[in-house]
Amino acid sequence: MIHYRKILELHDEGISLRGISVSTGNSRQKVTEVIDLAKKKGVICPLEEEMSDQWLEEFLYPETTLEASGRKPLDFEYIHKELAKPNVTLSLLHHEYEIECRANHKIPYSYRSFVRHYSKYADKYKATLRIRRKPGEIMEVDWAGSTASIIDRDTGERLKAYIFVATLPCSQLSYAEATLSMDLSSWVTAHNHAYKYFGGSTQIIVPDNLKASVTKHTTRDLVLNPTYREMADYYNTIVMPARVRAPKDKPSVEGSVGVISTWIIAALRNTQCFSIDELNKEVWKKLDEFNQRPFTRKQGCRLSAFEEEEKFALSPLPNAPYKMSQWKTAKVRPDYHVSVESMFYSVPYEYINREVEIKLSDNLIEIFFNHMRIASHKRLHGKFGQLATIRDHMPDNHKLFVDQTPEAAIEWAESIGPFTLDIVQYILNTAQAEKQGLQSVFSLKKSERRYTKYEIERACKMITSITNRPTVKSLQTLLKNNKKNDAEQELKRKTEMKENNYGFTRGTAYYKGMDQ
Structure with a gap:
């Protein structure tokens, strides 16, 4: 032996x-x-x-x-x-x-x-049994049923503090944090801190059906809160909420909630804290003790089980924690802008009267339609009523109007011809105000929709030979008359061609020998 x-x-x-x-x-x-x-x-x-x-x-x-x-x-x-x-x-x-x-x-x-x-x-x-739970696969999250409290320094009033609990089912390692609210901001922030505590993210998050995580959950339909869904995407994980009234879908966190209520919340019943930060310092001390308590039926503790059996399986975290954004819905106005906190941001004009989703962060506004981003703007701050308009969002006629500058007018005239350039320069130089001159050139530019560049240049050449003070109205009249004359000339030419288009024929008399 x-x-x-x-x-x-x-x-x-x-x-x-x-x-x-x-x-x-x-x-x-x-x-x-x-x-x-x-x-x-x-x-x-x-x-x-x-x-x-x-x-x-x-x-x-x-x-x-x-x-x-x-x-x-x-x-x-x-x-x-x-x-x-x-x-x-x-x-x-x-x-x-x-x-x-x-x-x-x-x-x-x-x-x-x-x-x-x-x-x-x-x-x-081994520290863990891997038959039912994969390491690094699931993080179960919930709010503890029991609450802690802090004391208001000014009034002496006790304020409720809610305890967030996250548990990794494989190793049973848990995280806890006190917050003053159970709103969306506290919920997402606690997730960020939990992932930081664990040192990585899991493949799946299993929350309860509270409003901060789930908007709608039926047997046929699951709609997640947009911010919560975005947070999950940021950490490359998916959200699989527990079924309604089915606590067995997340038994690990349900069990941890009960234990934490005893070993953390109840253990701090005689501790007086005057701020949420003070309370969390005490909570985290008790949390460390809780995670290092030896297992009763096997060697090790939650922390050692995590380090030996699960830590390696967690996905690495991004360089920075998720930064929460707000989501709103709005209808695109007839001027192809949406209103966000009394500021106006443009979207492509094709979406006028459509319902869109708006994502608000500190420095950015993003606009989505059917989960597809259609516009993004730097967020405006300061005086209400400011506009953020992107040229590509405008209809073509609006682009023409916005693009009216003396330089643009000269450039357009050069593309038509030298006589057009002379007239445009004359209009700009003789106008009482620059805006008035640009308006006249804009009216002339719109003629390009009905007439060719050759026709515009020809009219400009003709008008300069007639008068030294050409106007846009006289040019438009000349263009119209030229167009009419051209049409009449073309009709006359076709008629003459038709009349002259004949041949020589021989009748029956010729073939009878009578036509001598």
């Missing part, structure tokens, strides 16, 4: 491997193997009284008891490691185990025995 306990105790006393081998009657190779395996599995001297040779053998070589049955032994470390991966179950691992047994002509354990042996191993040697 191998004297495991004696080998480890002699090694702790500094006896050489040769000396241990002579004292125990085991080979140096076996002694080295036992010492290395004990070091790997964390067995440190002095040993507990219950750590007999049989206990150490089962702990260091759990597969030996299974080998005696003649079946293929189970690799518990591999099973425990694989169960931490997404979507891997004991059923899948047992199926793969059976395939391996058939390939090696070994007898496999049944699924029931497979599960029983793993559960026994995990209960005894």
